[in-house]
Amino acid sequence: MNEDLKWFKSSYSGQASTDCVELAFLANTAVKVRDSKATEGPQRTFKGRAWSAFIQAVRDDELGAL
Template identity: 50%
Template sequence: MSSELEWFKSSYSSNEGGQCVEVAEATSAVLVRDSKDKSGPHLTFSPAAWEAFVEFAQSV
């Protein structure tokens, strides 16, 4: 499934290594993975849970 998705690198990620994430939107889920381990595992969130997380992260 993840090979069919269009992944976007976080705008907060740099090209210097470190903690980088990529996000992909599926029909009923938002997937998050480590940009340095594209074949590794990913986390899956409901769109509502992802929206709540993003809103919280932007508020701190």
């Protein structure tokens, strides 16, 4: 699980925030996601199209309050 990835913290994550995620972009357009407070914990991988659909749903406010 310790691949050589460059992780980016969400711009919505702040010092006082308890819900933080980090992303790593893979060469095949997939995206890995992990909890920034548990970096050795589980990671989820999303294919490019699935990630794009998720981002669009967030932008369109289709997910509501989770």
